Amino acid sequence: MERTCRGPCGETKSIEEFPLHQGCIGGRAPVCKECKNRKGRERHKKTYHLNKEKRNQTWREYYHRSKDKIYAHRKIYDQENKERFADRDKKRRKEYYINNKSELRIRNKKNYEANKDKYLEQQKEYKKLNKDIISEKTKVRNRKQRIILSDNYILNQLKQRFGLTYKKIRQHPELIENHRQQIKLKRLLKQKKDENSTTS
Ligand SMILES: [Zn+2]
Numbered sequence: 001m002e003r004t005c006r007g008p009c010g011e012t013k014s015i016e017e018f019p020l021h022q023g024c025i026g027g028r029a030p031v032c033k034e035c036k037n038r039k040g041r042e043r044h045k046k047t048y049h050l051n052k053e054k055r056n057q058t059w060r061e062y063y064h065r066s067k068d069k070i071y072a073h074r075k076i077y078d079q080e081n082k083e084r085f086a087d088r089d090k091k092r093r094k095e096y097y098i099n100n101k102s103e104l105r106i107r108n109k110k111n112y113e114a115n116k117d118k119y120l121e122q123q124k125e126y127k128k129l130n131k132d133i134i135s136e137k138t139k140v141r142n143r144k145q146r147i148i149l150s151d152n153y154i155l156n157q158l159k160q161r162f163g164l165t166y167k168k169i170r171q172h173p174e175l176i177e178n179h180r181q182q183i184k185l186k187r188l189l190k191q192k193k194d195e196n197s198t199t200s
Contacts, residue, residue: 007035
């Protein structure tokens with residue numbers, strides 16, 4: 001079923017495009033949803049600034065009257081949407097960080113410099129309290145670095161085994177890749193040897 005809109009668009013549209021309205025012909029309003037919404041938006045634009053003060057006043061009065069109710073409602077709402085909000089907040093924080101990276105870095109650095117002693121003290125305290133957890137985490141991290149032959153692991157190997165300094169290694173960055181291949185070869189040979197000794 002179709003009907004012609006009596007609003008500004010004047011188009012003939014499907015009956016579903018007209019808002020439900022009791023008392024109108026066919027239970028539908030004569031003006032289509034689009035025209036109705038547009039009119040609403042225009043009216044909102046025109047009157048929004050005019051009524052701002054009055055609206056704020058009304059809201060303030062309502063707020064003072066119903067503060068407890070509003071907070072209680074808010075609490076339930078927050079509780080019910082906890083996970084969704086956590087996700088959203090995480091996303092927002094990440095976005096904020098990406099968009100303000102350089103500014104944040106400067107601010108954090110300044111903040112750190114200003115409170116350096118406090119932070120160092122906190123760090124010391126934290127390390128003391130979490131000694132076991134930290135050492136376990138370090139172990140896991142080192143093991144992982146050893147398996148994947150990370151740059152850091154290779155760097156440390158070069159430093160410890162050959163007494164090279166970070167500065168020297170940085171002057172010859174190809175050393176890292178080179179040593180990585182050496183270790184890979186050694187590991188492969190050892191693997192082969194182990195396989196042979198178990199089969200024989
Ligand atoms: Zn219309």
